[in-house]
Amino acid sequence: xxxxxxxxxxxxxxxxxxxxxxxxxxxxxxxxxxxxxxxxxxxxxxxxxxxxxxxxxxxxxxxxxxxxxxxxxxxxxxxxxxxxxxxxxxxxxxxxxxxxxxxxxxxxxxxxxxxxxxxxxxxxxxxxxxxxxxxxxxxxxxxxxxxxxxxxxxxxxxxxxxxxxxxxxxxxxxxxxxxxxxxxxxxxxxxxxxxxxxxxxxxxxxxxxxxxxxxxxxxxxxxxxxxxxxxxxxxxxxxxxxxxxxxxxxxxxxxxxxxxxxxxxxxxxxxxxxxxxxxxxxxxxxxxxxxxxxxxxxxxxxxxxxxxxxxxxxxxxxxxxxxxxxxxxxxxxxxxxxxxxxxxxxxxxxxxxxxxxxxxxxxxxxxxxxxxxxxxxxxxxxxxxxxxxxxxxxxxxxxxxxxxxxxxxxxxxxxxxxxxxxxxxxxxxxxxxxxxxxxxxxxxxxxx
Numbered sequence: 523x524x525x526x527x528x529x530x531x532x533x534x535x536x537x538x539x540x541x542x543x544x545x546x547x548x549x550x551x552x553x554x555x556x557x558x559x560x561x562x563x564x565x566x567x568x569x570x571x572x573x574x575x576x577x578x579x580x581x582x583x584x585x586x587x588x589x590x591x592x593x594x595x596x597x598x599x600x601x602x603x604x605x606x607x608x609x610x611x612x613x614x615x616x617x618x619x620x621x622x623x624x625x626x627x628x629x630x631x632x633x634x635x636x637x638x639x640x641x642x643x644x645x646x647x648x649x650x651x652x653x654x655x656x657x658x659x660x661x662x663x664x665x666x667x668x669x670x671x672x673x674x675x676x677x678x679x680x681x682x683x684x685x686x687x688x689x690x691x692x693x694x695x696x697x698x699x700x701x702x703x704x705x706x707x708x709x710x711x712x713x714x715x716x717x718x719x720x721x722x723x724x725x726x727x728x729x730x731x732x733x734x735x736x737x738x739x740x741x742x743x744x745x746x747x748x749x750x751x752x753x754x755x756x757x758x759x760x761x762x763x764x765x766x767x768x769x770x771x772x773x774x775x776x777x778x779x780x781x782x783x784x785x786x787x788x789x790x791x792x793x794x795x796x797x798x799x800x801x802x803x804x805x806x807x808x809x810x811x812x813x814x815x816x817x818x819x820x821x822x823x824x825x826x827x828x829x830x831x832x833x834x835x836x837x838x839x840x841x842x843x844x845x846x847x848x849x850x851x852x853x854x855x856x857x858x859x860x861x862x863x864x865x866x867x868x869x870x871x872x873x874x875x876x877x878x879x880x881x882x883x884x885x886x887x888x889x890x891x892x893x894x895x896x897x898x899x900x901x902x903x904x905x906x907x908x909x910x911x912x913x914x915x916x917x918x919x920x921x922x923x924x925x926x927x928x929x930x931x932x933x934x935x936x937x938x939x940x941x942x943x944x945x946x947x948x949x950x951x952x953x954x955x956x957x958x959x960x961x962x963x964x965x966x967x968x969x970x
Contacts, residue, residue: 601919602693605675614718632665652923678729709743724758735761762793768826776837855904
């Protein structure tokens, strides 16, 4: 292995020069490249058409022209990401943890995320390669270099410029490297990592809080500490909180120890998220340590948040905290309809297993539809199953700046996968549901 060097970003790579977002006009009237959708107005509903698409719309939809698919003007991403600067933790983490802080090191020509002494967690290629899937998919790799990371990942002004380019009016922001730190075994170190990130993210979002809604990272290993950080995140202005998608087996979310946390979350009106790649694992294998089971884990990754959601439903969490919102993020949609049916079947016909009995006539699927939302990117099958899932439970996200992101073709992709979907349902899926959950001011973002 070649010598390792701790990476420091060049001055040129961190300069902010993006023009500020226009405040007065609606987003749809902003200037876009010629290859991007054109705006029209039809029956009072501003919509977008993409000339290159040949999909035809359902006869129930009014927002169309010449059979070309369109999407509502106001699009919000319920799942986008920042990309943490290499020195975030080495400069911001509590002094007691400074020598153990996460850092970026260049190893054999690629930048790796390293923690503790020499524990390599991951490369950065898959969390930083937006747009490559459309132009050079063969270049997508887990290995990457910080100088190739889109500047909008860590520069808020450039992030806003990239949103404008993609035709997205507002975004809910999750971490990139931070996803891997849910695996950190040391509870105190993990909590310190999360606190430092939350401070930085709050500063990032203050650039334009109307358009940037940050999600705090919360360590659940110590519930009183988790509540304190949740309360601090609310004071910082963050819009929600993410917890591990699946805790350690003996500490799943049906346990009574979490009761004060659910109560605090409801009291603060902070939506909770279970985001992909945040399972609370024990031993970390490290970057590059692959097994035959990795493909199976990726193909079935919706299993873990589904289990966590079921634990919360079947233990009565949403009955006791009816205003608690749970977002299941970046697991797509299609898995949900079958699970909703099996949850209701289990509750109805397996009383020896569904031990907790709800006080009224609510079914498990009713709690899903009242308390749970799903964030997706391109699940065309899930769109076709929207009546079984619930249109009010679906939120689109771009996943910028990761390699699977729809950026910079989000509007084109949405036009294709939403072809035939009635206009009122499109409005909910691409923006209104996200605005409701995370309190975006739609009138302000629309220029009203």
